[in-house]
Amino acid sequence: MKQRGVTxxxxxxxxxxxxxxxxxxxxxxxxxDYPLEVLDGDVVRTNLTKGLGFSKEDRDENIRRIxxxxxxxxxxxxxxxxxxxxxxxxxxxxVRGKIxxxxxxxxxxxxxxxxxxxxxxxxxxxxxxxIKSFTGIDxxxxxxxxxxxxxxxxxxxxxxxxxxxxxxxDQLGYLR
Amino acid sequence: MKQRGVTxxxxxxxxxxxxxxxxxxxxxxxxxDYPLEVLDGDVVRTNLTKGLGFSKEDRDENIRRIxxxxxxxxxxxxxxxxxxxxxxxxxxxxVRGKIxxxxxxxxxxxxxxxxxxxxxxxxxxxxxxxIKSFTGIDxxxxxxxxxxxxxxxxxxxxxxxxxxxxxxxDQLGYLR
Numbered sequence: 166m167k168q169r170g171v172t173x174x175x176x177x178x179x180x181x182x183x184x185x186x187x188x189x190x191x192x193x194x195x196x197x198d199y200p201l202e203v204l205d206g207d208v209v210r211t212n213l214t215k216g217l218g219f220s221k222e223d224r225d226e227n228i229r230r231i232x233x234x235x236x237x238x239x240x241x242x243x244x245x246x247x248x249x250x251x252x253x254x255x256x257x258x259x260v261r262g263k264i265x266x267x268x269x270x271x272x273x274x275x276x277x278x279x280x281x282x283x284x285x286x287x288x289x290x291x292x293x294x295x296i297k298s299f300t301g302i303d304x305x306x307x308x309x310x311x312x313x314x315x316x317x318x319x320x321x322x323x324x325x326x327x328x329x330x331x332x333x334x335d336q337l338g339y340l341r
Numbered sequence: 342m343k344q345r346g347v348t349x350x351x352x353x354x355x356x357x358x359x360x361x362x363x364x365x366x367x368x369x370x371x372x373x374d375y376p377l378e379v380l381d382g383d384v385v386r387t388n389l390t391k392g393l394g395f396s397k398e399d400r401d402e403n404i405r406r407i408x409x410x411x412x413x414x415x416x417x418x419x420x421x422x423x424x425x426x427x428x429x430x431x432x433x434x435x436v437r438g439k440i441x442x443x444x445x446x447x448x449x450x451x452x453x454x455x456x457x458x459x460x461x462x463x464x465x466x467x468x469x470x471x472i473k474s475f476t477g478i479d480x481x482x483x484x485x486x487x488x489x490x491x492x493x494x495x496x497x498x499x500x501x502x503x504x505x506x507x508x509x510x511d512q513l514g515y516l517r
Binding site: 200202212213215216226229230233234237238241242243 | 376378388389391392402405406409410413414417418419
C-alpha cells in the first residue's frame with residue numbers, strides 16, 4: 166500500500182521545546198524507515214525565506230511558503246516535520262486547509278519558563294529592546310484552539326511528548 | 342523497488358517552448374503513473390519567490406530556491422518538471438550538483454524565432470523599453486554546454502521533443 170504522508174506542525178514560543186521534540190520525533194520515525202523531511206528554522210530561512218522579516222505580513226508569507234513545500238511533500242507520502250513559532254492562528258488554519266493531512270502540535274510552556282530557559286539568549290535581548298517584534302514580548306502569540314496534540318514541556322518529559330505525538334499519528338492512521 | 346526520482350530542468354529563452362514541452366511531457370508521465378510535480382513559472386512566483394526581481398542576484402536566489410524544493414521532492418522519488426528561463430550557467434550547475442538526479446533540457450530556438458512567436462507580447466514590450474532586464478534583449482542567456490537533451494523547437498515537432506526527453510530518461514534508468 167502506498168505510504169500516506171502527513172505534515173506534523175510544531176507551533177509555540179521560542180524556547181518552548183519545538184526543536185528538541187522535532188529532533189527526537191525525527192529519530193523515532195527514521196528508525197522505522199518512514200520517508201521524512203525536517204523543515205526547521207535554519208533550513209527554511211536559508212533556503213526558502215531569506216529576506217523576510219517579522220512583520221505580520223512577512224511572518225504570514227514565511228508560513229505560507231513552508232506550507233506550500235509541506236503540501237508538495239505530504240502528497241507524495243512524506244512525513245514532514247515543521248518547527249516554526251508560527252504565531253498567527255489564521256495562517257496556520259489556512260495551511261492546514263490546503264494540506265489536509267496536517268497534525269498540529271502545540272508545544273506549550275509558559276512564557277516565564279521559556280524566558281527563564283532562554284537557550285539562545287534571545288529573550289534577554291528582546292527585553293533589552295535589542296530585538297523588536299519578538300513573539301511573547303512585544304509581538305502576539307495566538308495559541309491553537311484545537312491542536313491534535315499539546316505538549317506541556319514544563320510538566321512532562323521529552324519521551325512523553327514524543328510518545329503523545331506518535332500515539333496521535335497512530336490513532337489517525339498514519340503509522341504502519 | 343523504490344521509485345527513483347529525477348528533476349527534469351527545462352531552460353531556454355522566453356517563447357522557446359518550455360511550458361508547451363513541460364505540459365506534454367507531464368501528461369505522458371502522468372498516464373504512466375509516475376509521481377509528478379510541475380514547478381512552472383506562475384506556481385513558483387506565487388508560492389516561493391514572490392518579491393524577487395530580475396537582477397542576477399535575484400535570479401540566482403530564484404533558481405536556488407526552486408532547486409531546494411526539487412531536491413526535497415526528487416530524493417523522495419518524485420519526477421519534478423521545472424520550466425524556468427534560468428539564464429545563468431553557474432547556478433544551473435550548482436543546482437545540478439546538489440540534486441544529482443538532474444536532467445537538463447535545453448529548449449532551444451533562435452532569438453529571432455522566439456521574438457517572432459512572442460506569445461505573451463513580452464518581446465515587443467522589451468524592445469519598446471517597457472520591460473527591463475529581459476533575457477535575450479538586454480539581459481544575457483548562457484546556453485548549457487552539455488545538456489542531457491536539446492530540443493530545437495524551430496526544427497522539430499512537439500512529439501519529437503517529448504520523445505527525446507523520454508528516451509533520455511529511459512537511457513538513464515529513470516523509467517520503469
